[in-house]
Amino acid sequence: MKIASIGGRLSLITGVSTAIDVNKASDGVFCTDPQSIYARWDEFTAWAATADRAEQIEFTTADLGAPVPAPQQIFAIGLNYSEHADESGLTVPEAPTVFTKFPSSLSGPITTVTLPPGGNTDWEVELVVVIGRTASQIAESEAWSHVAGLTVGQDLSERNAQFFGPIPQFSLGKSFPGFSPTGPWVVTLDEISNPSDLELGCTINGKQMQLGRTRDLVFSVPSLISTLSTTVTLLPGDLIFTGTPAGVGVMRDPKVFLKHGDTLVSWVEGIGEITQTLIDATSSSNPS
Ligand code: ZN
Numbered sequence: 001m002k003i004a005s006i007g008g009r010l011s012l013i014t015g016v017s018t019a020i021d022v023n024k025a026s027d028g029v030f031c032t033d034p035q036s037i038y039a040r041w042d043e044f045t046a047w048a049a050t051a052d053r054a055e056q057i058e059f060t061t062a063d064l065g066a067p068v069p070a071p072q073q074i075f076a077i078g079l080n081y082s083e084h085a086d087e088s089g090l091t092v093p094e095a096p097t098v099f100t101k102f103p104s105s106l107s108g109p110i111t112t113v114t115l116p117p118g119g120n121t122d123w124e125v126e127l128v129v130v131i132g133r134t135a136s137q138i139a140e141s142e143a144w145s146h147v148a149g150l151t152v153g154q155d156l157s158e159r160n161a162q163f164f165g166p167i168p169q170f171s172l173g174k175s176f177p178g179f180s181p182t183g184p185w186v187v188t189l190d191e192i193s194n195p196s197d198l199e200l201g202c203t204i205n206g207k208q209m210q211l212g213r214t215r216d217l218v219f220s221v222p223s224l225i226s227t228l229s230t231t232v233t234l235l236p237g238d239l240i241f242t243g244t245p246a247g248v249g250v251m252r253d254p255k256v257f258l259k260h261g262d263t264l265v266s267w268v269e270g271i272g273e274i275t276q277t278l279i280d281a282t283s284s285s286n287p288s
Helices: 036-049 082-087 221-231
Strands: 002-006 009-013 018-021 074-078 097-099 110-115 125-131 147-154 180-187 199-204 207-213 239-241 263-268 272-280
Touching: 002 018, 009 036, 074 221, 110 180, 125 199, 125 221, 125 263, 147 263, 147 272, 180 272, 221 239
Parallel strands: 074 239, 110 272
Antiparallel strands: 002 009, 002 180, 009 018, 074 097, 125 147, 125 239, 147 180, 199 207, 199 263, 263 272
8 A cells, every 4th residue: 555645644545646534534543643553553554454445535746745754763874885885985884874864854755945055965865664563673584574664765965064074964964954855655565566676766857867776775674674673673653764876966076966946856666756846045936
């Protein structure tokens, strides 16, 4: 199934532009908050399997919000594709390199993002994992069963802020407002034929900037969940941004950064795409 936020309400997608409102279809058993179901994941999936789909609602992509709008924790992984480590001039780490994107940076699939001053905002398309069951000390072989589903994310990164000071500040540099767009929905694993090998990429104004496959992750989704769960307890509704393939702007010669009026489209095979329009803070007009 595809789980979405439509007008801020928890919804199940049933067609190209149709859905059911979970709160109404369940006669109030489940509340309207899209974040709420992950704490009741088994109960929710059991209900959804036989849910009454008689009362359909119409939606457009403009109605979609962040499908997981308020996770307690967001994990993000650096240098998790070897070609991206290569372009960064760094060796592949021996263990996952972990930082956070603060939840206030989350937004939905179709957004306008204000570029911070400095002109060094970069793109990073990523597969994003949504945790469905509490995970502590989990073996890799059990990891997928702790995943509710997958979504598309952009790990937008202001490189000046990220690398400011004697110790890089990844978490701040990647948490400006709107810097964590996600969506268009969460797709559960039963709808994805091979969640370990999905093509992903992004374009700017129609030009391909990144293209990769998740089979090339240095640390796979099960490996990330297992490793993270040895230190922290992963909670239902948490997000893991799994890392970006090669092709970011900061490592190009000359460097390329997002600029006013750019349209950034990011996608993952079998899930969907998200679209961000970039504007300058000094601009009062939306180019779209
Ligand atoms: Zn990233």
